[in-house]
Amino acid sequence: MSWLDTLNTLGVQVDERGHCQVSKPTGASSSTTITPLTHLGLFDVVGPDAEKFLQGQLSCDIAQVSAGRSLLGAHCNIKGSMISLSRLMPAEGGFWLRTERQILDAAMANLKKYMIFSKAETQDRSDTIVGLGIAGEQASELLQAAGFNVPRETEAFSLSESSVLIKTPGDRFELWLPLEKATALLPELQKSATLSDTNLWLSEEIRYGIPSLSSDTLETFIPQMVNLQTFDGVSFTKGCYTGQEVVTRLQHRGKLNRPMYRLRFNADSAPAAGTKINSADRAGVGTLVSAAMDPDLNNSGELLAVMLKTSFDDATATLTLEGSDQPLQRLDLPYELDAELFERKTM
Structure with missing residues (x-):
């Protein structure tokens, strides 16, 4: 079998x-x-x-x-x-x-x-x-x-x-x-x-x-x-x-410039990997890595996305999935990213 x-x-x-x-x-x-x-x-x-x-x-x-x-x-x-x-x-x-x-x-x-x-x-x-x-x-x-x-x-x-x-x-x-x-x-x-x-x-x-x-x-x-x-x-x-x-x-x-972040979405199904994330003034600020529905909440889930750090850090900027008008909610990662990664190195 x-x-x-x-x-x-x-x-x-x-x-x-x-x-x-x-x-x-x-x-x-x-x-x-x-x-x-x-x-x-x-x-x-x-x-x-x-x-x-x-x-x-x-x-x-x-x-x-x-x-x-x-x-x-x-x-x-x-x-x-x-x-x-x-x-x-x-x-x-x-x-x-x-x-x-x-x-x-x-x-x-x-x-x-x-x-x-x-x-x-x-x-x-x-x-x-x-x-x-x-x-x-x-x-x-x-x-x-x-x-x-x-x-x-x-x-x-x-x-x-x-x-x-x-x-x-x-x-x-x-x-x-x-x-x-x-x-x-x-x-x-x-x-x-x-x-x-x-x-x-x-x-x-x-x-x-x-x-x-x-x-x-x-x-x-x-x-x-x-x-x-x-x-x-x-x-x-x-x-x-x-x-x-x-x-x-x-x-x-x-x-x-683009690390991976965690966000919450509102939808009745999980968006596909590769879906773009937009801000109000710029398209394609992020690309979805993976997503899953929340087992405990209806019509909601979490995703990981590679995003422009400046767009994620700007709490006043609304982020949405391509094809959706529902705003994404920024969430914390369970680990810290090395701050030196986001600094331009000099020789």
């Missing part, structure tokens, strides 16, 4: 975007939730040169992944613009990279272009390795009771029988495991947790200011524009990688 068939038997429907929707409440009535991460996919990079190859392609320090941290890392083009964004974790013989399912094929293809002279190879593992998002104050206890060694620090991971458990910001975990194990585990977890949909998981990602990349925003942002350095998703000490010159120049000699 496929993963989608298993989810269907539990009342979960998956749409063309890979987003799952729970048709009726299933599992225990609990504040701990389980979200099938069907909007995400996973591919591997394995072989004797896997670490060396990825170190020369991605923005994060792959050596830190080997040492025990699961990091976000961007693959950039030579202009420094992101062509994929993945979370890295160790796997037998190399690494697993999980990314938005809609850009997975492109992410693999772009890496393959540089793989020809390396002893490394890549394969889509999305049909055999699946993900669960477990969240809530009792999430760690639930996972421990299920036999997992639960990491305590954010970005730490634990390995167990071909499974990887990652602690993400907040009381949340990503669990990636073989299909047959997920099929057996999910009904057991449901005895103490509630099955939830993709929107709930995405809303938490946004509240923690975690960036994503979609087919509509490929080659639109450089890593610092989505605050990737905040998550150690950019290394400025490891050496060269594709696009590194542009990324490093901005950090040490340039000025960041």
Whole structure:
């Protein structure tokens, strides 16, 4: 039985975007939730040169992944613009990279272009390795009771029988495991947790200011524009990688005009990634990164957007989504951005 068939038997429907929707409440009535991460996919990079190859392609320090941290890392083009964004974790013989399912094929293809002279190879593992998002104050206890060694620090991971458990910001975990194990585990977890949909998981990602990349925003942002350095998703000490010159120049000699911010919107559905944000006197002051409906409020949600800092900071300026007259509400990020990023450096 496929993963989608298993989810269907539990009342979960998956749409063309890979987003799952729970048709009726299933599992225990609990504040701990389980979200099938069907909007995400996973591919591997394995072989004797896997670490060396990825170190020369991605923005994060792959050596830190080997040492025990699961990091976000961007693959950039030579202009420094992101062509994929993945979370890295160790796997037998190399690494697993999980990314938005809609850009997975492109992410693999772009890496393959540089793989020809390396002893490394890549394969889509999305049909055999699946993900669960477990969240809530009792999430760690639930996972421990299920036999997992639960990491305590954010970005730490634990390995167990071909499974990887990652602690993400907040009381949340990503669990990636073989299909047959997920099929057996999910009904057991449901005895103490509630099955939830993709929107709930995405809303938490946004509240923690975690960036994503979609087919509509490929080659639109450089890593610092989505605050990737905040998550150690950019290394400025490891050496060269594709696009590194542009990324490093901005950090040490340039000025960041458009970082990523968090805002609230009013609408009956979440706007699409890539949607423009306008001010009263200027169009295109921002570009939407991701959005999700508020699980607790009707006709409202939160979004992350890369925006002109001057437009966001001007509290008197009304911001709206393209095609809407509803004003956006500025919200705080859960982390501080380095003020030096917004200052012009002098030699």
